[in-house]
Amino acid sequence: MTTIALDAMGGDHAPRTEVEGAILAARELDVRVLLVGNETALQQELSRHKHSGLPIEIVHAAEVITMHDSPSQAFRRKKESSLHVAARLVRDGKAEAMVSAGNTGAVMTVARFVLGLLPAVDRPALAVAFPNMKEKVSVILDVGANVDSKPEQLEQFAVMGEIYYRAIWGARRPRVALLSIGEEEAKGNELTREAAILLKQLPLNFTGNVEGRDVFRGNVDVIVCDGFIGNIALKISEGAVEHIRAMLKKAIKSSLASQLGYALSKRAFDDFRKRTDYSEYGGAPLLGVRGVTIIGHGRSNPNAIKNAIRVAAELCRSRVNEKIEQELSAIAAVPARG
Amino acid sequence: MTTIALDAMGGDHAPRTEVEGAILAARELDVRVLLVGNETALQQELSRHKHSGLPIEIVHAAEVITMHDSPSQAFRRKKESSLHVAARLVRDGKAEAMVSAGNTGAVMTVARFVLGLLPAVDRPALAVAFPNMKEKVSVILDVGANVDSKPEQLEQFAVMGEIYYRAIWGARRPRVALLSIGEEEAKGNELTREAAILLKQLPLNFTGNVEGRDVFRGNVDVIVCDGFIGNIALKISEGAVEHIRAMLKKAIKSSLASQLGYALSKRAFDDFRKRTDYSEYGGAPLLGVRGVTIIGHGRSNPNAIKNAIRVAAELCRSRVNEKIEQELSAIAAVPARG
Numbered sequence: 085m086t087t088i089a090l091d092a093m094g095g096d097h098a099p100r101t102e103v104e105g106a107i108l109a110a111r112e113l114d115v116r117v118l119l120v121g122n123e124t125a126l127q128q129e130l131s132r133h134k135h136s137g138l139p140i141e142i143v144h145a146a147e148v149i150t151m152h153d154s155p156s157q158a159f160r161r162k163k164e165s166s167l168h169v170a171a172r173l174v175r176d177g178k179a180e181a182m183v184s185a186g187n188t189g190a191v192m193t194v195a196r197f198v199l200g201l202l203p204a205v206d207r208p209a210l211a212v213a214f215p216n217m218k219e220k221v222s223v224i225l226d227v228g229a230n231v232d233s234k235p236e237q238l239e240q241f242a243v244m245g246e247i248y249y250r251a252i253w254g255a256r257r258p259r260v261a262l263l264s265i266g267e268e269e270a271k272g273n274e275l276t277r278e279a280a281i282l283l284k285q286l287p288l289n290f291t292g293n294v295e296g297r298d299v300f301r302g303n304v305d306v307i308v309c310d311g312f313i314g315n316i317a318l319k320i321s322e323g324a325v326e327h328i329r330a331m332l333k334k335a336i337k338s339s340l341a342s343q344l345g346y347a348l349s350k351r352a353f354d355d356f357r358k359r360t361d362y363s364e365y366g367g368a369p370l371l372g373v374r375g376v377t378i379i380g381h382g383r384s385n386p387n388a389i390k391n392a393i394r395v396a397a398e399l400c401r402s403r404v405n406e407k408i409e410q411e412l413s414a415i416a417a418v419p420a421r422g
Numbered sequence: 423m424t425t426i427a428l429d430a431m432g433g434d435h436a437p438r439t440e441v442e443g444a445i446l447a448a449r450e451l452d453v454r455v456l457l458v459g460n461e462t463a464l465q466q467e468l469s470r471h472k473h474s475g476l477p478i479e480i481v482h483a484a485e486v487i488t489m490h491d492s493p494s495q496a497f498r499r500k501k502e503s504s505l506h507v508a509a510r511l512v513r514d515g516k517a518e519a520m521v522s523a524g525n526t527g528a529v530m531t532v533a534r535f536v537l538g539l540l541p542a543v544d545r546p547a548l549a550v551a552f553p554n555m556k557e558k559v560s561v562i563l564d565v566g567a568n569v570d571s572k573p574e575q576l577e578q579f580a581v582m583g584e585i586y587y588r589a590i591w592g593a594r595r596p597r598v599a600l601l602s603i604g605e606e607e608a609k610g611n612e613l614t615r616e617a618a619i620l621l622k623q624l625p626l627n628f629t630g631n632v633e634g635r636d637v638f639r640g641n642v643d644v645i646v647c648d649g650f651i652g653n654i655a656l657k658i659s660e661g662a663v664e665h666i667r668a669m670l671k672k673a674i675k676s677s678l679a680s681q682l683g684y685a686l687s688k689r690a691f692d693d694f695r696k697r698t699d700y701s702e703y704g705g706a707p708l709l710g711v712r713g714v715t716i717i718g719h720g721r722s723n724p725n726a727i728k729n730a731i732r733v734a735a736e737l738c739r740s741r742v743n744e745k746i747e748q749e750l751s752a753i754a755a756v757p758a759r760g
Contacts, residue, residue, distance in 0.1 A: 216665070217665055217668055217669075228603060231603070231610070231611035231612075232611045232612050263654065264650075265566060265569070265649075265650055265653040265654065265657075272569070272650070273569035273570045273648075273650045274569075274570050295653075295654075295657050296653065296654040296655070296656065296657025296658035296659075296660070296661055297657045297658065297660050297661030297664065298661070299658055299661055300661040300662060300664065300665035301661070311603075312602075312603055312610070312611045312651070313650070313651060313654055315603040315633075315634065316601065316603065316633075316634040316651060316654070316655060317634070317654060317655075317658050318634065319603075319633050319634025319635045320634035320635065320637055320655050320658045320659055320662075321634075321658055321662050322634070322635050323634055323635030323636070323637055323638040323639070324638060324658075324659050324662035324663060324666075325662065325666065326635065326638065327554070327555055327638035328662075328663065328666050330555055331555075342688075344683075345682075345683040345684060345685065345688075346683060347683065350680075350683075
């Protein structure tokens with residue numbers, strides 16, 4: 085049974101959502117959940133549900149990091165936050181992974197500095213699964229842990245993303261691509277042109293450049309980019325979905341016929357909404373840190389929290405960090421590269 | 423009356439769409455259109471419509487650049503293409519602007535090297551209007567003319583984009599922002615942090631950083647970024663729209679009730695489709711070249727061609743290039759910047 089430390093004070097509706105997610109996870113998955121946060125508040129939330137016999141324990145933490153705290157201040161000044169306590173549980177071997185739907189920047193900072201990086205890793209990468217038109221997902225990394233990456237760092241992102249994809253999405257030889265502005269090798273910027281040379285030499289299924297629209301087409305599984313690009317890509321997609329939903333809603337309200345039409349096609353819309361909601365896909369792992377770390381969206385519902393816990397447990401069971409360390413060390417050992 | 427050279431062989435359905443667009447433009451706008459392309463084909467298309475008395479003339483061009491031609495080969499080897507001939511008409515003062523819905527890379531290359539850059543301009547920038555939630559547009563530039571831009575080039579993009587926005591979208595003091603990964607000044611990469619310092623000193627309404635999702639929110643008018651980022655942003659949005667449409671279509675087909683619902687709300691969907699179709703917004707100007715150049719989407723319909731011609735004419739009438747040259751020279755003349 086895998087032990088997961090859950091930052092129970094992180095999300096927009098914490099700790100209620102986190103407690104409900106923990107109960108779902110403890111019931112349905114082979115995991116033990118350490119609920120980290122204000123003991124009184126957590127007891128009270130837990131008491132609203134049947135939970136006797138479930139492998140859930142409370143670990144008290146005196147402070148809470150909010151969305152308004154800057155990551156560096158949260159890291160330095162709130163050492164007794166639920167996030168810090170969760171990270172220390174992982175560092176000290178009392179949990180194998182941590183999950184937080186809190187302040188993304190703070191989670192990245194605390195994970196990076198409390199847990200530290202794997203020895204072979206230069207920089208961590210945040211990986212997000214985008215649903216695609218083939219009804220699968222494409223994983224994009226980095227989506228914001230790093231900016232101004234070097235070609236060697238994109239190379240490491242490729243290796244880490246590929247291992248994550250294999251662990252969670254099951255492909256044996258995931259197709260790995262570089263996000264650029266044209267499929268031809270000469271297209272791109274200095275970074276992508278140099279990174280392509282390194283990626284071609286890796287023992288993985290590198291298929292070359294893809295463009296922005298390929299993110300949704302499902303013709304590749306893992307898409308590698310600098311964190312500045314990846315973060316903008318992620319936020320633009322979220323923005324586009326938000327925009328289109330708002331426009332449709334408005335258009336539908338414009339006539340009685342279309343309102344009736346909407347009522348009749350409501351199930352279709354609900355399906356659509358669910359498929360475009362990234363939070364359903366189990367959170368974003370911060371790859372490269374010692375100890376599995378999953379960052380959920382602040383808006384996560386209990387089901388999303390459960391999914392994040394499931395992904396955390398699967399990454400532990402498939403020994404993702406051992407594999408990352410092994411594969412990166414093997415690459416570094418190859419003489420005369422480049 | 424403004425004279426526009428229209429590359430009539432460029433788009434996916436050329437020359438039919440271009441001829442129809444030219445007729446709409448000549449009828450509705452105060453413009454004279456030079457239809458550039460194969461004379462026989464253009465005569466034949468024209469003969470399908472009433473056009474006597476309209477200010478439309480054919481200028482023969484022997485070659486055609488296709489979507490498969492590489493921009494540099496198209497530029498060097500197809501000097502008699504409709505695109506080259508159109509560009510030379512502008513260079514030689516026989517037209518004030520050119521419009522093409524052809525191979526974007528080829529149009530950028532031919533415009534840049536046949537027309538040349540304005541003296542004060544370092545690099546040209548391609549500007550695209552994104553429809554936003556306030557039912558206006560936000561202009562993003564550069565979306566692909568340049569990669570690995572320098573801070574000083576982003577500064578020039580800001581000035582050019584602001585002038586374009588004023589000319590076409592009418593705001594007196596458009597809000598100009600820098601595309602980044604967080605609103606705080608410290609967020610971003612090396613390029614955006616350095617560019618922010620320059621933008622703050624410009625005599626324009628610079629409002630700071632925006633994130634990817636702000637592209638659709640309508641809280642700023644002009645969004646400045648490197649061409650690699652902008653191209654990915656554009657393609658991701660197009661991809662998201664395409665993906666969402668496909669998902670909705672599928673969801674709607676899934677039951678008889680939702681099919682009936684769709685039939686009833688069809689007008690709402692048609693509105694939605696139109697609002698998310700960038701081609702309706704009049705094409706993308708390549709700012710910074712001598713002579714106004716508008717690039718349309720290959721999928722442009724006659725209405726989109728007409729809109730591109732309208733934008734071309736408005737940019738000429740508002741003397742966009744004179745203003746760009748003036749404002750950039752004034753900035754360059756300020757001593758001790760940075």
